Amino acid sequence: MAASDSFKCEVDKAPNDEFGNKVTVVKCHGKLVSDTASRLKDAVKPLIADGGRIILDLGDLNQLDSSGLGTLVSLKVSAINQGYCMLELTNMTPRILDLLRVTNLVQMLGSKSS
Numbered sequence: 001m002a003a004s005d006s007f008k009c010e011v012d013k014a015p016n017d018e019f020g021n022k023v024t025v026v027k028c029h030g031k032l033v034s035d036t037a038s039r040l041k042d043a044v045k046p047l048i049a050d051g052g053r054i055i056l057d058l059g060d061l062n063q064l065d066s067s068g069l070g071t072l073v074s075l076k077v078s079a080i081n082q083g084y085c086m087l088e089l090t091n092m093t094p095r096i097l098d099l100l101r102v103t104n105l106v107q108m109l110g111s112k113s114s
Helices: 037-050 066-082 092-104
Strands: 007-016 023-032 052-063 085-090
Touching: 007 037, 007 092, 023 037, 023 066, 037 052, 037 066, 037 085, 052 066, 052 092
Parallel strands: 023 052, 052 085
Antiparallel strands: 007 023
């Protein structure tokens, strides 16, 4: 699989949550690495400007490098700075959770499993 084909994400609008916030789920597939991290950023940045909850589903992510991790941090910071946007990670694999623990980013990225 070529690097350009190694990552994709699907953006799906979900029903509003119990507080009336609009919810968008972004399902990530493949490798979130230096060659592909900009794809996630390009998909999520416009959603942050719209506000609401953005849920990044990482269940089908099989590789994450420092560039991918940096992209997740950057998107989280952008959501926090926006003020009315919540960015959450869900369905993290044990490997991704371990990486977040080692880098002390579990709490910052909002993981409920630690």
